[in-house]
Amino acid sequence: MNYRFVTSINKNEYDAFVQSSPYVNLLQSYDWALIKHNWKHIHTGVYKDEKLVGAGLVLIKEFPLKMSMFYIPRGPILNFKDKELICFYFEELKKEAKKHHCLFIKFDPMIHVNDYKSYEANDNKYKDTDLYLNIFKEIGAQHHGFTINIHESVQPRFISNVYNEEGWMDNLPKHTKRLIKDADKRNVRMLCGNAELVDEFSRLVELTEERKHISLRNKEYFKLLMDTYKEDGVIFLACTNVYQLNEEASKKYEELMEEKSKTPENAKKKLRRLQDQLNSISKDMNEYKVILDEFGYEDQDIAIAGILSIKYGNTCDMLYAGMDKRFKKFMPQYKEYVENFKWAFDKGCIWSSMGGVEGTLDDGLTKFKDNFNPTINELIGEFDLPVNKMLYNLSQIAYKLLKK
Secondary structure, X not given: OOEEEEOOOOHHHHHHHHHOOOOOOHHHOOOHHHHOOOOEEEEEEEEEOOEEEEEEEEEEEEOHHHOEEEEEOOOOEOOOOOHHHHHHHHHHHHHHXXXXXXXXXXXXXXXXXXXXXXXXXXXXXXXXXXXHHHHHHHOOOEEOOOOOOHHHOOOOOEEEEEEOOOOOOOOOOHHHHHHHHHHHHOOOEEEEEOHHHHHHXXXXXXXXXXXXXXXXXXXXXXXXXXXXXXXHEEEEEEEEOHHHHHHHHHHHHHHHHHHHXXXXXXOHHHHHHHHHHHHHHHHHHHHHHHHHHHHOOOOOOEEEEEEEEEEEOOEEEEEEEXXXXXXHHHOHHHHHHHHHHHHHHHOOXXXXXXXXXXXXXXXXXXXXXXXXXXXXEEEOOOEEEEOOHHHHHHHHHHHHHHHO
């Protein structure tokens, strides 16, 4: 065995290796360390005969009393069937961890144990799953099990993912195609950009936070993502011109009023139809008035929904999304998701991830993402490798408190 372990790797060499791996993912990109600036980090690697054969971004969280934990998000990047390589990597990493008074090493590799459509969900596991579990067990790692709920692990174990397969757009559900047409009828247009769109995107995310009573990220974080990944980052904003919509509605209202005035009183069916149309347009105009009072009576586009994504290698992660609920019936999210997929696939991505879902696959988030005919990737889950075995159990209490 002629291995060499390092804790510093050239960025270009590191990213080239990770991007060539079947386990490639954004959280193991070299620059993800810049995003997680509140953690310390090391870029680890293993060379065999001076060729890089393993890599891993290791984040370091410091605890009180000069203790710490190591975390390898969606990593490391190795041949997980190579027992000798895995043993060497983690043995060397444990030596490094001890220098940092590390209590345990947490990792959740991008190993798939099953893949299926939501409507074909099953409990099967790929035949290699036991091989991976046994190797990790031999190095002393403790598996947290095949968890179901998102909150049970740092990263979701179930991912909703759209693959760049031939005919992917044709295979979208009929109702999704209909909702995209509804968005087109509402004059929803897509604006694609980068850091210059952060302000508007942040506003939409804040509205989502208020609506769902959740905490996502702030403008500074989104700007950091865009500045770090540059042309590999993208923000899509779904926009509409409420001023024009209001003008069109006003004109249509007048036309219907004129038609109604010319309709004989005995044409009751037609009169009812016209009145229903007038009521519908009147409701729309009232909604437009509220929006125009806020944004101004100007002929301008207003951002009503947005999504932020990052491309890394041949993959794309749709990280954050926001929407102004007042425009819910404009169906902007359906159009912007599809435009994001197109952007990713045009850039050579093999998949575009919409992020995690509950393993029960019966929650609202899963049902929304199912509108895009995704594949559910079930990953192997989370492992802890104790470094200080005596303090490991105590460290788990501290870690749970830190997560809160």
